[in-house]
Structure formats: structure tokens, C-alpha cells
Amino acid sequence: MKSRSIRALCSFAVLAAATTAAMPGAYAEDPYVIYLSNNFVGNDWRQQMLRVAEVTANKEPFAGRVDLRIENVEGTVQAQINSLNNIIRSKPNAILVDAASAEALNPTIQKACDAGIVVISFDQTISAPCAYAVESDWNRIPNVMAEWMADQLGGKGKVIIDSGLAGVPISANIEKGYRGVLSNYPDIEVVGTYNGDYALGPEQAGVGSLLAAHPQIDGILTQGYGSGAIKALQDAGRPVVPVTGFSYNVSALTCLETEGAKCILASNPAYLSSEAIRLAVQILDSGERPEERHILVNGPFLATGGFTSKLHPEADVVELENGKNAFPDLAPGLTLPVSPDWMEITPAESAGTN
Template identity: 30%
Template sequence: MKGKLKTMAVLGMAAIMAIGGTVTVKAEKTGMKVALSNSFSGNAWRAQTIKIFEKYCSDLKDEGVISEFYASSAGDDAQNQINELRNMISQGYDIILVNAADSNALKPVLEEAADEGITVVSYDNRVEGDNLYTIGIDEEKYATQQAEWMCETLGGKGNIYLIRGLEGSYNDNIRYECWTKVLENYPDIHVIAEGYGGWDAGTTSQLMNDLLAANPDTEVNGIIQQGHGEVAMTEALVQHGIDPGTVAMTGEYTNGFFRVIKEYNINAFIEGLPCYLPAAALDVALAVVNGEDAEKDTIIDPPVIDAADADEWYHPELPDTFMNGWTDDDNTWNLTLEDVIPDDMKAE
């Protein structure tokens, strides 16, 4: 099945069965109320994570494990998300899952929720605290692998651009620090310029065109990019008369990345965040609620896809923005492609 990722939990749950870097939980408590608080909602990954959350919750509701579920997106405004979380607390949710706009800003309200007996699990942009649980990929490994691959691919010498994620976010800060540490070991790798792509195709397009326009006489050998700007980067190179096949790139497993890799024979490093993180986070929460001996922090190795397999992963019937890699190797949550496709993509 296209979309299956092989993952491995390097730190994780104790005394329950780990499958594909996640946990399978036999729930005992029933009738629980579950809420998900998302922040930024500007890319397909976020939309697909919510679709997976809703599908999994629907199945659990049919089984009587939960009585109701709710998901909302607060945008990049931490105060909006705090207000949203306070509403969830007042409405008596048993479990709150959260992808934080600002980990430091949200920590007090999430600790307040935990103090009131709510099980709180943050995923992706995680929030650490004494009574808080987290699940996500190994962000340091994610970024270090990108930077090391680039430096080794270029033979330790060349000119590159750095395209960061969402300014101020937990993930972007960690990844940038790791990029910097790796690059310090390669003095002949020159960073031409850098900027925030915001994990967004439109933002990355504008940024990449601006950077290339500002450096017209500088040869570009590589672009280290966190994700969701793969096609935008490629199109910007073409617009500026640069063959994308001559530029090494890193990126996530967007459908469009597989397309342009095939089209332009791009030398690429592909890894990403599994779309099923909210489902895995809910499994963590269910384990906690049912008294399992759960680790506080579950870390998953970032899945890597070989660029040589681009043709196997590409979905020509879906938009470039669709995120492949939407379930684990065992399809733990019984997902289908139809479950994962956002509604606006189905209309295309």
C-alpha cells in the first residue's frame, strides 16, 4: 500500500506493545471525551492529521471507548490557543491532545489541565512538563540527517540555501540548531542566505524567488529545507534558469516532491513527520487513562524514503500538497487513503 511508513520507537511506552513506533491499546475505561487543539493549519499535513484523528475517534466512539470528540485549529496565535484550551478544560474533556503554537506559552495552561485530572499529550510541537506526555519524531536526528546528507552529497564544498520552518516554533528552533552544528564541521559549505518558509508552499515560493533574485551571480548547489516547499523551490529554480537536477535538496514526502524528483531527476533526501501522530498520541493518552506504565516522552525515528522509490510513492491523481506516509507499516489504525484525503482535495 502506498503511504505506509516503517518507523521505530527509540524511546517509548513501557509494558504495552509497540507497533511501528506507536502503541496498541486495549481500552478499559469507556465514554471519554477527547479534544484536539491544533495551532497552525496552513498545510496538508495539518489537515491530514486532523482527518486521521477524526477517523480514529469515530472508530473508538463506535466501540464505546469515547462518547464524543472535537478538533479545532487556533492558528499561530498562542493566546488564541490558550483560550481554546481553557474552553476545553471548562467543558470537561478527559483527554486533550495538542500541537502547540508556542510550547513555552502553552505550558502553564496545559499543566493546569493536568492538575485538574485531564490527560494531556502534546505531539509534533511538544510541551514538556511534570504531568504532561509527549510524542513526536526525533527532531535532532531529523535535522542532523538532512544537513549531514547535504554536506556529504556535495563532498563538503558548495553553496547552499537554508529554508527554515515556522518562526518561533519548537521544531524549527531545534532543527536550525542542529543544521548549524553540522555545518560548523564543513567550513567549505557556504550558506548563501536563509529565511523562513513557514512549512508553506506559498511562503516558500516567495522566499525562494527573493533569495535567488538577490543572489543572481552565485551558483547554488543545494537547498536544505524542512518541508512543504519542495515544489515551490523547484519552480523557483526553473524560473531563474537553474536546472533543478543540478541542485541537491532535502524535503518531506509531499506528493509533489515525488513528482518533481521524477521529472527533473533531482538528487533528494526525503524524510518527514508521520501524519498519524495524533492517533499515536491518543493511544498514549488511553494507556495513561487505563493505568498503564506509560513513558512520559515517546520519540519516533524520522521515517526516510529513498528518492529512487519516488515512482512507487507518487499519487498522480492527488495534488502536489498531499502528504504521503499517512500510516505505519502495520496500518495500526485501519486507515484507507479515502480516510486521509482532506475534503478540499477531494473536490479537485
């Protein structure tokens, strides 16, 4: 599968802007009707993603130009298919899909494409070739974090790895990425794995169990919060070791407030919904479509200190700072960073507290 960075999409954005600027009245008189079909709202990330989509649609350059309609469908793949069929019958300009299945929605998505509707999947993407897929780079993320861990350990030590959620392809891909990079360091030994299930409780329990079984653990590579791993170390009376995780507010604050903590946190930004809206409007405005359907969003890494990746020198590693990218007065489950670099979305807007 071909892929491209979201930065590469900027050339398409420039082309779209130039095209519409050169054509008086090129913008549609009526707002574009764009549906967001979401299959699940049961965690902090999905709720933030929906809030960010609404904020995006109501800010420049989209205010008055996008009529965003959100359809949340809890439960089954069939429920999302039924909802999508109803949406297609209303003939919107575009449909954004956070999908219940990569494959099962394909016939329905093809129906939308055949009707001339722009379809963009994001986060949990679909494989239908007529739809675009906007997501985080799940190859680069574990590569940079494992490289950071090897650097912190000076190329030697014993580590444990979070296998994520059983049966989930992204989980398997992250673990594979961790192991692939660490295999280049023969003096780093993986002594155990656990399933963190992307939740604080299982992460803390899994790490705690492995700490009880291994008197020496020098680093922990999680697929979740990282803060649960730090809590397990503290509960076991063990030194705080380098930890990888993802950029939840509670993770950032724990890394900043725990003495001796060393962390790197990857971002799977909730503003993927913003990127999907932007792409839809660019396509609708210009009438032009990117050649490649798979578009990667490269969010920054947050770390307790500076780091430059040799594997991915373009990776943006930003130092954690209270009040700048970690917020004591906001919800612990807030995903960071809260805003893309082309639009200002405040932490309060992203958290729904404004």
C-alpha cells in the first residue's frame, strides 16, 4: 500500500487554494453537507474526536461552509451499515467514517462512491479503494519509541513490552515495531509481555505481575498510558525506569510530576477528524483528488527531554511542559496535542470545558 505524509498533502492544499482563488464564485453557495459516521463513543478519545470535529466545522476557514452532521452508532457493524445507507440516500457531499470494520463496510462505501459522494475514512480506516484513509503512522510510532528506549538504556538492559489488545492489528504492528528496532541491540533483552488493553487498570496489573516475576526490569514499552506502568513501579517499591506510552494528559502529567521519570509519548491525535474535514473540503472545492488514497498524519512525540531519531530524523519530538502540552486543570483522558498546526483549537475546546 502506498502512503504519504500529511505534510505532502500541503501541495494539494496549495493547488486547491490557487484553483479556487483563480475562479470567482468557485466555492459552493450552499454549505457542504458532510456526515461523520462514528461507530463507538465509549472512550475519551472518541468523545474528544467528535468535539474537535464540531469545533473545526465552526471555525475559519470552514465556518458557514460546512454543515457537519454527526451520526453515532453504538454496537454492531450492521448498525453502522444501516446508518450509512440512510446517509447515502440523503445525498450529502461527503461522508467521514470512523469504521467498525476495515472490510465489512466496503460494499456500502462503494455504493456511496458510485453515487458521487466523497468518502474519507479516518482513525479506524476502511480498505475500500474508492475511499481515502487518514490515520497515524503506525510504523513510525513504535520505531521512534523503541529507538528512544535503546538510547535511554545505552543499548543494554532488560525490558518488558505491552502487546496491546489481543486480535487488534494496530496492537500487533506496534509490538512488531518495538521488537524490530530492539533486535538491533543484542544487549537489550525482552523478558516479558503483557496485554495492557489500552486501559490504565490492565496496564498497571500487567506491569505489576511482571515486576513480581523479574527482579531486574530496566525499561517498559507500553501501548497505552505509561502512567499505569509508573504507578506499578512505585507500588512495587522499584526505581522508576524509562517508559514509553501515548500522549494522554494523565500520562504527560505523571511523567512531569514523578521524580526521575523519563518518558516518550506518541500521539494518535483526536484531530484526525479535523484532517478528514479539511481533506473533504479541499476535494470538494477543487474537484481534484489526491493520487494516493492513504494519507498519514504525523503527530509530534512528547518527551521529558530532547531526542533526535536517526531512523526518522523528521520526527518532531517536543519537550513536555506544564501548561503548554500538559494541563493539570483538564481531564486526565484528554489526548495531546489538541490542535493541528493549521488551526487553533484550544485545550478547553478540545476538552469540552469552554
